[in-house]
Amino acid sequence: MRRQSMMPYLAWMLLFIIVPLLLVVYYAFTIPSETGNVWSLENFTRFFEPIYLKVLWRSVYLAVLSTMICLLLGYPAAMIMVGNAFTRKSALMLLFVVPMWMNFLLRTYAWLTLLERNGFINVLLSALRLPRLNILYTNSAVILGMVYNFLPFMVLPIYSVLSKIDKDVIEAAGDLGANSLKVFMKVVFPLSLPGVVSGITMVFMPALTTFVISRLLGGGQFTLVGNLIEQQFLVVGDWGFGSAISVIMILLILLSMAIMSFFEGEESEVAPW
Amino acid sequence: MKNIVELKDVSKLYDETVALGGIDLVIKKNEFVTLLGPSGCGKTTTLRLIGGFEQPTTGSIFFDDVDITNVPPHKRKVNTVFQRYALFSHLNVFENVAFGLRIKKLSENAIVEKVDKMLSLVNLSGFEKRDINSLSGGQQQRVAIARALVNEPEVLLLDEPLAALDLKLRREMQHELKNMQQQLGITFVFVTHDQEEALSMSDTVVVMQDGEIQQIGSPVDIYNEPINSFVADFIGESNIVDGIMLEDRLVDFAGSRFECVDSGFGKNELVDVVIRPEDLVLIPAEKAKLTGVVRSVNFLGVHYEMIIEAKDGARWLVHSTIMEPVGTEVGLGLEPMDIHIMKKVG
């Protein structure tokens, strides 16, 4: 019975996840020659040229930075959402959730027009006699785009963990002499760590691999790993190299997931949520 | 003894619900006070007001004669054992108990010493490294007690701290708590809805109902001299019937006149007559004013519990070490001093 009901799911997995993955691995470890494809590590060694390492470094740097900004903005936002009365809470929640209903590309294009030299923001700034903001096609714009797009993925897991913390536990900490700061440091924050970990994971991964945001707001001059992969497949046509970079990224993501789940696992042993 | 906690005309409203309707309560130093009453009568609310987790709607709260109505919980010399434990699930047993001491920045040695002592007091030595979630309900409850008591507060608030324990452990802990309270000289404000627990542990029992205090007194006073039929019924089992006070020391109920010891009621005033089941004695029917047929017999260990149905349909609860089989006609004897007359409430 159970086995049977799993079948469509397994078939689905096989067709759309396992097979493509095997294909990627196959292309990554082969190079074309006169006698057909031959096994080789050339695609990988190529990635370790400085020009590509720089791309990787920039991707990691921007992803880490925007994840940190998301955390710094998202944690207080989640706390405000938990702390507030019901009506304001759901209003705030909508504020975070509604943009997610809109297409990802559209949202990013919207920023393009907002940030343009004569876009809405600059018109507004000059009307207020303030200096213009020329961040379009810079790292800042890419980070802005990432933070904007991925912030909900930080807020929601933190919110859901925070909202499950028993009010009694917070009162107990106060009862034992802890002021609000200590209550936060010693009780609320440790209890919310699983949410923080999954928030970081959910922001860092897409931030590391995005190519749309960097292409639109970074103007192509700030190539990230995502763009590199896209280029290899769609422009250069070097499927082998593209696959190799993909494999490296998959390994990187698995590694960071392992690190994260180590933290999470350590926490969830003591905190069932 | 000096007053340590004092509630003056304290009331608490939640939206439309009156959780407490203006109570006055004085708790003396080193006293073991128990708040007793049915679910929803305002026991937890009273504790939360003393702990500082709620602000009274009206009235003020004093600690050592200082008004602390607006003092936040972490600045009150009071610790609480919460009704639902409220343990820190991210910390192990040791760290839970050590929490308050760490906040006070005690030295590591002092912390280890105090926590160890406290854990052995609550029978949890060897559990230091255990996860909170791996403990049974009773063990968690004892961690909660240790976590509060280790701070040596002047007043300890305990909200049904023994509710999750089995009978044997419960008896042991009752004993332990009472001992600790006397040894450490801490004032206990203890909440329970178990009247036996209240009577056996307390110096003073506060009986509450619907956000009002019904009676404050020593366990013996509360048991022997309940102020109204609610208290009588709540403290121990009681037979409560309608009666008419014919004159001082003479009452009419169950179709007969009985001598009693109460006076000061109006002539022919309608009253509640309260008789404890253990005060009713089985006697031959022909010698008794009160007669009936045995309807049920229950053996409860120390005594039998019987229900005797009188001709007028009243069912009398009797506790006795001797029993009569179901269906037998029996008489019920009682002494004047065992007839408690109470003003009708409401």
Ligand SMILES: Nc1ncnc2c1ncn2[C@@H]1O[C@H](COP(=O)(O)OP(=O)(O)OP(=O)(O)O)[C@@H](O)[C@H]1O
């Ligand atoms: N936060 C709250 N909001 C609204 N009503 C409340 C709140 N806390 C308590 N009440 C109400 O106040 C009344 C007294 O509650 P309280 O918790 O003090 O009862 P209790 O005597 O401790 O009962 P129990 O024995 O069930 O614990 C109840 O009617 C309860 O519903």
Ligand SMILES: [Mg+2]
């Ligand atoms: Mg309660």
